[in-house]
Amino acid sequence: QTADFVDVPARGLQMGDFAVLDFEGSVDSKPISEIAPQASKNLQGGKKFWLHLASENFLPKFCEQVIGQKSGETRLVIVQLPDDFPVKELAGKKADYAVTVREIKEKVLPPVDDALAGKLAPGKTLGDLREMIEHDIEHAKKHDVERAKESQMVKYLHEQIQFELPPALLQNETRRALAELVQRNRERGVTDEMLKEKEKELIDGAAGLAANRLKTNFILHRIAEREKVQVTKDDVDLRIRQEAARYDISPDKMRKELQQKDALDDVAEQILLGKTLDFLKANVSVQPAEESTVKEEKA
CATH class of the missing domain: 3.10.50.40 (Chitinase A; domain 3)
Structure with a gap:
C-alpha cells in the first residue's frame, strides 16, 4: 500500500x-x-x-x-x-x-526505515513495527493451533458418535448453507449463469456442509447440557461490545441491529458452542494430528 x-x-x-x-x-x-x-x-x-x-x-x-x-x-x-x-x-x-x-x-517499494514505520503505524519506529509484526505472527500461530485442536476434536466426536439428523432441520440448514455459498461466489464475481452451471456441485457442497455443521451443533449442545456449560448475560454483553468495536459503532447500536434481525439467540448460540469447545480443550489431551487421538483427562 x-x-x-x-x-x-x-x-x-x-x-x-x-x-x-x-x-x-x-x-x-x-x-x-x-x-x-x-x-x-x-x-x-x-x-x-x-x-x-x-x-x-x-x-x-x-x-x-x-x-x-x-x-x-x-x-x-x-x-x-x-x-x-x-x-x-x-x-x-x-x-x-x-x-x-x-x-x-x-x-x-519505499526504503524500510522509521519513516515508513511512521506511515504504517503513526508514532512507531521500525523496531516497534517489527515487534508488533512478531506479536501478530505469534498470535496467528497460536490461533491456528487452537483451530487445529478444535477441528481434531470435532472430527473424533463425529467418528465416535453416530445418529440420524432430523430431516426438516437438515433441509433448513442445507438451504442456509446454499445461500451462503451462492453469496460468497457472487462476491468473488461469479455470474448467475456460472452458478447455474455449477448448481449440482453447489447443492452437494451445501448438503455436506449442513450435515457437518448440524451434527457438530447437536454433539456440542449435548456436551454443554451434560457439563452444565452456560451462557451468561455478561458473555452476551462482551460479545456485543467486541462486535461493535469491529464495526466501529456503539454497543447499543449493535444490540439494536441484532434485535431487529432477531439474531440475539444466534449470538448466544455461537457463544455456547465456543465455550463448549473451550471446555473440551481444557479437559482432553489432543495428540498430534497423524495419531488422530483424543483422550479424556477429566470426567
Whole structure:
C-alpha cells in the first residue's frame, strides 16, 4: 500500500510491470460485449485498465504477447480460451484483442526505515513495527493451533458418535448453507449463469456442509447440557461490545441491529458452542494430528 508506481516511458513492457491499457475483445469479428453480454467487463474490454504482467495472470498467454510493447503502440493479442471456460458462449473460442498501451508503470517499494514505520503505524519506529509484526505472527500461530485442536476434536466426536439428523432441520440448514455459498461466489464475481452451471456441485457442497455443521451443533449442545456449560448475560454483553468495536459503532447500536434481525439467540448460540469447545480443550489431551487421538483427562 505504500509503494509508488513510477512511469517508465522509455522502454517496452516487461514481466512485473503494471500496464495501463485500452483494449477491446472480439470473436469472429464480433465484439465480445455482443456475443456474451453477461461476461465480465474485463473480458469484453476496457479503458485505462491496469494489468500486472505476470505469467498466467489475466487471460491465457495474454501477458506474454504484450512483452516489449511500448506506450502508444497497438497490438493484436490472440487468446485461445479453453473448452471448459466458464462463459459458455466463449468456451473453446479464439478471442482477438486490440490492445493499446497507454502507460507503463514500475512498482517501486519505499526504503524500510522509521519513516515508513511512521506511515504504517503513526508514532512507531521500525523496531516497534517489527515487534508488533512478531506479536501478530505469534498470535496467528497460536490461533491456528487452537483451530487445529478444535477441528481434531470435532472430527473424533463425529467418528465416535453416530445418529440420524432430523430431516426438516437438515433441509433448513442445507438451504442456509446454499445461500451462503451462492453469496460468497457472487462476491468473488461469479455470474448467475456460472452458478447455474455449477448448481449440482453447489447443492452437494451445501448438503455436506449442513450435515457437518448440524451434527457438530447437536454433539456440542449435548456436551454443554451434560457439563452444565452456560451462557451468561455478561458473555452476551462482551460479545456485543467486541462486535461493535469491529464495526466501529456503539454497543447499543449493535444490540439494536441484532434485535431487529432477531439474531440475539444466534449470538448466544455461537457463544455456547465456543465455550463448549473451550471446555473440551481444557479437559482432553489432543495428540498430534497423524495419531488422530483424543483422550479424556477429566470426567
